[in-house]
Amino acid sequence: MTSYKHKKVITIGIVNELTGLSVRQIRYYEECGLIYPDRSKNGTRKYSFSDIETLMNIAEQREEGVQTREIKHNMLKKKNKQKVKEEMLRGQINAHFHQR
Amino acid sequence: MTSYKHKKVITIGIVNELTGLSVRQIRYYEECGLIYPDRSKNGTRKYSFSDIETLMNIAEQREEGVQTREIKHNMLKKKNKQKVKEEMLRGQINAHFHQR
DNA sequence: CGTGTAAGGAATTCTGACACG
């Protein structure tokens, strides 16, 4: 779960190779709050596979002309939907254990 | 399967942080044929999470005084066992489909 | 707003080699 997919171990050069996005773009999307890489001791950015997927998602939307501001909005909305889903599931489970 | 765990995307500096092995040691174990990192266009080594697990395994054995030569032997033996297992399984499946 | 680029500096990585043992 918290394993490979979310471990921040990939440098920005590799992310560039993997996503095709320029280093400049990758840094800019961070500035916009779309991704949050970790940092090495020396300050080098480190990304996860999950970050890479997010970036490819961003790239698609950018190609359609969606602004970073909008993309961020979409991402938050998606996250909230996920949260609601989880709460409903929790409710279901609760109901199950308390049924009689 | 061929996804995150085996994708070669991690630079040697990060591998050093993750395993505690010195850069020199990591390169040396490659020289001995214990690991096979990819290379970027510029020649930089790239490792996978799988490689990192292998390296931690190597580190343990080295602490016990096992020589790299031996470690390689152990790794090949293990690989063969795995192969035999897979062949047996294939045999079982065959038998199943051809039973009457 | 989103991205390119030149600038200057710091840290990384690479290879082949010598050292010790």
Next chain:
DNA sequence: CGTGTAAGGAATTCTGACACG
């Protein structure tokens, strides 16, 4: 055999800024 280290060079990464639009 296994690992440290100094050597010299090439490529990466970082930040803040100017440019265009």
